[in-house]
Amino acid sequence: NAGVTQTPKFQVLKTGQSMTLQCAQDMNHEYMSWYRQDPGMGLRLIHYSVGAGITDQGEVPNGYNVSRSTTEDFPLRLLSAAPSQTSVYFCASSKGSGQGGQPQHFGDGTRLSIL
């Protein structure tokens, strides 16, 4: 099993450009989520999904869109990149049971720089 796969690993964008960060998992997990990691701020939840067709906002959703058309994929879209979105982005997945307390598996991260 590949686990949670994120692409690309690195990306540099100019302010105002758009892009999609890809996340795929092969564990048939219902729950998927996106975090961003910033120095001094730890990891913060951006968006999450409890199953195909269902998404919801986390604590820092502004500037990001998500959709979940399949169980396997959960892409994160930046519509108009801003320097404040320079960060490391992690995707995670888990089974959807246990009141949200299942162990979560993380991808290797995408390092994004906005100039």
Next chain:
Amino acid sequence: GIQVEQSPPDLILQEGANSTLRCNFSDSVNNLQWFHQNPWGQLINLFYIPSGTKQNGRLSATTVATERYSLLYISSSQTTDSGVYFCAVHFLLGTSYGKLTFGQGTILTVHP
């Protein structure tokens, strides 16, 4: 408020030494995970331990849920153990479904 606190913030060891990292959390949890973030930035899942004790090689962890803390033990440390260790919890109440709240981490440096 809901909090996860880790101590110590920094730890410097000589190779072969043992260490204990602590994670305190403010409310009831049904998930607690320990992660190692290596120098390449990868988050490696060490333990899923909402309660009880587990061991994996030189690493072991104990969570005392009723007292709201968890400990990560590293024995006979190696230079490859260097990095940042995070504790992350899922609180039973007052949080988004599945959301992990991370501590600020312990930066471990192991010298040869």
